[in-house]
Amino acid sequence: MYGEQIKHSDVMLLANSSKAGLNGERIKSNILTCLFIRVFFNFSTQIEEKKSVLKLKEANFNWRQMEWWGFYFEYLCCQRLKDRFSIPGNRYGTARTACFDLKGSINWDLKAKAIKSDDHRSILNDTEAMNWSVQEYGAHGLIIALCDVEYNDDARTFQKWHQKLKGGKSKYEINREQRTIVSRYRKTRAELQEILFLAVTSKNISTLGIHHQGRNSNGKPRPPKYMLDYDTIKKFLVDKIMFGK
Numbered sequence: 001m002y003g004e005q006i007k008h009s010d011v012m013l014l015a016n017s018s019k020a021g022l023n024g025e026r027i028k029s030n031i032l033t034c035l036f037i038r039v040f041f042n043f044s045t046q047i048e049e050k051k052s053v054l055k056l057k058e059a060n061f062n063w064r065q066m067e068w069w070g071f072y073f074e075y076l077c078c079q080r081l082k083d084r085f086s087i088p089g090n091r092y093g094t095a096r097t098a099c100f101d102l103k104g105s106i107n108w109d110l111k112a113k114a115i116k117s118d119d120h121r122s123i124l125n126d127t128e129a130m131n132w133s134v135q136e137y138g139a140h141g142l143i144i145a146l147c148d149v150e151y152n153d154d155a156r157t158f159q160k161w162h163q164k165l166k167g168g169k170s171k172y173e174i175n176r177e178q179r180t181i182v183s184r185y186r187k188t189r190a191e192l193q194e195i196l197f198l199a200v201t202s203k204n205i206s207t208l209g210i211h212h213q214g215r216n217s218n219g220k221p222r223p224p225k226y227m228l229d230y231d232t233i234k235k236f237l238v239d240k241i242m243f244g245k
Contacts, residue, residue: 045192045243047072047147049158053165064166069190070112073145074101077110090133098129098223100140107133108141113230114149115193123211124226134202142198142228142236147190159186192243198228198236207235 052072056063062071078087081102089100089107100107113122122144124130133140152159163169200208209229213222228236 044076047190047192049186049188050161053162057165066186067112068162069147069149069187070145073112073147073190073192074110077143078102090136092126092129092132098126100125100129100133102141102143106137106139106141108143110143110145112145112147112190114187114190115146116148120230121209122228122230124208124228127210127224127226130200130226131205134200134205138201140200142196142200144196144198145192146194146196147192149187149191150189151185152188156186158188162186194243195241196233197238197240198233199238200226200236204235207232 047069049068053063053068056068056072056075059075061075062068065071078101081087084104085108086103087101089103091100092098101110102108109125111122111124124142130140205226209227211225211227213225
């Protein structure tokens with residue numbers, strides 16, 4: 001019975017569970033977890049800097065980014081889920097600049113979060129785009145990797161290696177140095193601890209905060225984004241996968 005449901009509408013199980021109030025129909029939530037356990041079977045929990053960045057460079061996938069480890073998680077997910085989901089998901093807006101990461105029966109976004117951080121929040125997608133996604137499909141999904149991370153050494157060995165690989169300092173880095181702003185330490189390794197599956201619905205979307213991004217180079221304000229406070233995670237949590245050592 002449930003096997004056929006998984007084949008025909010994997011993500012609808014999440015949407016149905018969320019409509020039941022996220023705590024109801026636990027069996028459907030468990031089936032969702034079983035589905036993703038199969039997808040993420042033998043998923044690499046160790047994300048190491050140089051090997052991962054070179055893999056991203058080979059795939060031409062955001063390998064220049066400072067938060068390379070989060071994009072590597074996104075890359076791995078896309079590789080595992082490409083036969084089950086449309087990648088990318090829907091685009092939104094007249095310029096279609098807001099884009100979701102995956103599309104099944106609902107849209108999904110992928111995120112990675114360092115668990116040992118003073119900031120217990122994550123910036124999500126464009127507010128208008130997510131509002132539309134919830135209204136259009138009944139729910140908007142989030143797949144979030146919680147990782148234990150390590151940082152650069154005092155000599156910034158990885159940062160220098162990455163900078164050389166990119167062909168030197170970017171305009172942003174040069175401008176920052178001219179303003180004498182100290183560069184943040186780079187993350188050099190991430191160990192995957194948990195993957196959370198969240199559902200944003202009309203019932204809980206008001207729990208999200210708002211992140212105002214400032215202005216573009218042309219002076220026009222950037223569209224605000226939603227922000228997730230992990231202290232409120234139970235309002236969105238459908239299920240999770242934990243990775244033991």
